[in-house]
Amino acid sequence: MSFKSKTSTMFAAALILSMSLATLPAMAADWFKVADKVVNYKSETDEVTPQFNEKNVTHIKLVCTQGTVNLHKISLHMSDGTVKDVDNLGVLSKGLSSRVISVPKGDAKLKKIELNYDSVGNQKLALLGVSKKAHVDIMGKNDEKDKSE
Numbered sequence: 001m002s003f004k005s006k007t008s009t010m011f012a013a014a015l016i017l018s019m020s021l022a023t024l025p026a027m028a029a030d031w032f033k034v035a036d037k038v039v040n041y042k043s044e045t046d047e048v049t050p051q052f053n054e055k056n057v058t059h060i061k062l063v064c065t066q067g068t069v070n071l072h073k074i075s076l077h078m079s080d081g082t083v084k085d086v087d088n089l090g091v092l093s094k095g096l097s098s099r100v101i102s103v104p105k106g107d108a109k110l111k112k113i114e115l116n117y118d119s120v121g122n123q124k125l126a127l128l129g130v131s132k133k134a135h136v137d138i139m140g141k142n143d144e145k146d147k148s149e
Contacts, residue, residue, distance in 0.1 A: 031139045034060070034113075039069050039134040043118040048138055055079075055109040057140035061100050064092035067134035068120035071098060075116075080108035091120065097139075113138060 034057070035048040050057070062071065071089035078084075082104060089098050103110055115138075121131030 030141050030143075031061070032141075034138045034140040036065075036135065036137045037115065039067070039117055039119045039136055041119045041122050041133065043072065043116070045114060045116045048113040048115065050110050050113070050140070053142070054140055055111070056142055057110060058103050058105075058143045059100050059141040060103065060113065061098050061139050061141075062089075062092065062115075063097040063137045063139055064094055065135045065137055066094055067132040068093045069134035069136055070118050070120055072116040072118075073114075074101060075114040076101070076103055076110060077112045077114065078104055078108040079111045080106075082108065092134075092136075100141075 032054075034050055034054045037046050037048070060074075060076070062069075062074075068091060070091050072087070074086045074089065076084040076086075084104050086101050092098060115136075117134075117136070119131075119134040121133075
C-alpha cells in the first residue's frame, strides 16, 4: 500500500468518525434536564415541580450520574388531577438511564413528578469511600408529534 493510499484511507476513516460523532449530540439534544436530585440511603419520596416549558414534556427518563439508585416508583401528576404510576424501574448505576416513560397525552400538563427511591449502600460505606449517595437527573423530551395523537 502506497503512502498516498494510506493517507486517503486514514482521511476517509477520520471523516466518517467525525461525522458519526457529530450526530450523537443531535440525538442527545432532544433531552433536557428538568431537575437533579441527591438520593438518601433510606427509602424516600421526592417531588419535582416542572417549570414553564418543562410542563409540556411528552417523555421523561432518569439518568444516574453518581452511585447506585434503586427506583421503586415514579408518579406523574397531571394538571387535570390524573396520575400515572410506573413501578418496577429497577436499579441504575452511574451512567445508566431508566426506560423512557410516556407522559399521558391530551390537554393536561405535567404538574409534578413524584419519585420513590433509595441509594444502594449506607453511611458507613460512604465514610470509607466504598459507596456514594446516588445523584439522579430527571430528563425531559418534548416531541410535538406525540402531543397531537
